[in-house]
Amino acid sequence: GAVVSQHPSWVICKSGTSVKIECRSLDFQATTMFWYRQFPKQSLMLMATSNEGSKATYEQGVEKDKFLINHASLTLSTLTVTSAHPEDSSFYICSAIRQGGQPQHFGDGTRLSIL
Amino acid sequence: AQKITQTQPGMFVQEKEAVTLDCTYDTSDPSYGLFWYKQPSSGEMIFLIYQGSYDQQNATEGRYSLNFQKARKSANLVISASQLGDSAMYFCAMREDSGGGTSYGKLTFGQGTILTVHP
Numbered sequence: 358g359a360v361v362s363q364h365p366s367w368v369i370c371k372s373g374t375s376v377k378i379e380c381r382s383l384d385f386q387a388t389t390m391f392w393y394r395q396f397p398k399q400s401l402m403l404m405a406t407s408n409e410g411s412k413a414t415y416e417q418g419v420e421k422d423k424f425l426i427n428h429a430s431l432t433l434s435t436l437t438v439t440s441a442h443p444e445d446s447s448f449y450i451c452s453a454i455r456q457g458g459q460p461q462h463f464g465d466g467t468r469l470s471i472l
Numbered sequence: 473a474q475k476i477t478q479t480q481p482g483m484f485v486q487e488k489e490a491v492t493l494d495c496t497y498d499t500s501d502p503s504y505g506l507f508w509y510k511q512p513s514s515g516e517m518i519f520l521i522y523q524g525s526y527d528q529q530n531a532t533e534g535r536y537s538l539n540f541q542k543a544r545k546s547a548n549l550v551i552s553a554s555q556l557g558d559s560a561m562y563f564c565a566m567r568e569d570s571g572g573g574t575s576y577g578k579l580t581f582g583q584g585t586i587l588t589v590h591p
Contacts, residue, residue, distance in 0.1 A: 389577050400563065400581045401517075448515060454577045459567075460507055461579060463517035 360384055361453050363464025371472055372443060378436045378467045380451030386431035387453035391461065392424075395448040407434045441471045475499065476566050478582035485554045486590050492539070493549040493585045495564030503569040506547040507579065508538065511561040520562075523547060554589045561586050 362381045370376060380390055388409050393401040405426050406414045413426035423445075425437040434453075438445055450466040477496045485491040497506065508520040523531045523538045531538040539548040551558055564582040 391578065398561075398584075398586070400583050403578065403580075406578060450515070450517065452517070452579075459505060459577075460519045460522055461577065462519070463509075466515040466517075468515070 361387075361451065361462045361464045363451055363467055365467060366465060367468040367470070369470045369472065370441065373440055374471075376438045376441055376469060378438075378449055378451070378469075380434045380436070380453065380464050382432045382453045382455075382462070385453075385455045387434075388431065388456050390428060390434040390451055390453045392426060392434075392436050393450045393452070395450060395466075397448075401450065404436075438469065441469070443471045445469065446471045474582075475580045476564055476582035478562075478564055478585050480585045481583070482586045482588070484588050484590060485551075487556060488553055490550060490552045491554055491587065493551070493562050493564075493587065495547045495549065495582055497545050497547060497564075497566050499545075499566065499568055501568040501570045505567040505569070506538070506540070507565040507567070508536070508547075508549045509563045509565060510558075511563060511584075513560070517563075521549065551587075556589050556591060559587060559589045 360383050364379045390407040392404045394404050395401050403416050404419045407426050407428040409428045409431050415421045428434040448466050452461040452463045454461050475498050504525045506523045510518040521531050521533045521536045521538050523540045530540050535552045537550045561584045563584050565579040567579050
């Protein structure tokens with residue numbers, strides 16, 4: 358069964374809305390979670406690395422004020438897309454790794470459509 | 473330079489045949505891990521197989537095997553006895569271990585290969 362739960366599965370909302378996506382590790386503690394963005398038929402692009410209790414590490418070119426990441430507990434990380442615009446429409450997917458373990462376990466992803 | 477290269481945008485295979493999906497990588501890190509993931513059209517990422525840089529033997533998981541050629545820096549995925557359900561996008565990914573710290577576990581993905589299995 359799924360070891361990482363991501364919610365919601367899809368979101369359609371108006372331009373200017375902020376959208377929060379949750380990523381939960383279900384049966385393990387995840388000290389590190391990762392957030393990716395994927396355009397149709399393209400690869401996964403890492404947006405940021407989320408560590409419990411500390412600030413996220415963003416990849417070059419990712420606006421940290423636009424994509425707010427919070428990793429408040431060992432089982433939950435959230436990504437908030439603030440003031441979303443149509444160009445933010447994409448597939449967002451999170452992953453988590455167990456402490457000292459591999460591989461990364463992925464959530465099922467969130468399809469975000471901004472009208 | 474690309475760290476992970478998958479040169480086959482699309483591959484076709486007949487059901488029950490074997491297929492090889494290519495992956496080459498570039499790293500100067502002596503310790504790294506190589507992964508293959510399957511992504512069906514529904515979007516979820518399914519872990520298939522893992523090979524560590526120090527592993528002496530090629531990894532196998534059921535119908536999946538990884539042809540690891542360290543000197544050539546290649547980590548091709550072999551799927552034996554293809555099934556219709558194998559049709560999906562396949563990604564090769566690498567984890568470099570020297571980074572450590574807060575970026576430990578970070579994966580770099582290849583461009584992906586779309587595999588289509590014909591009946």
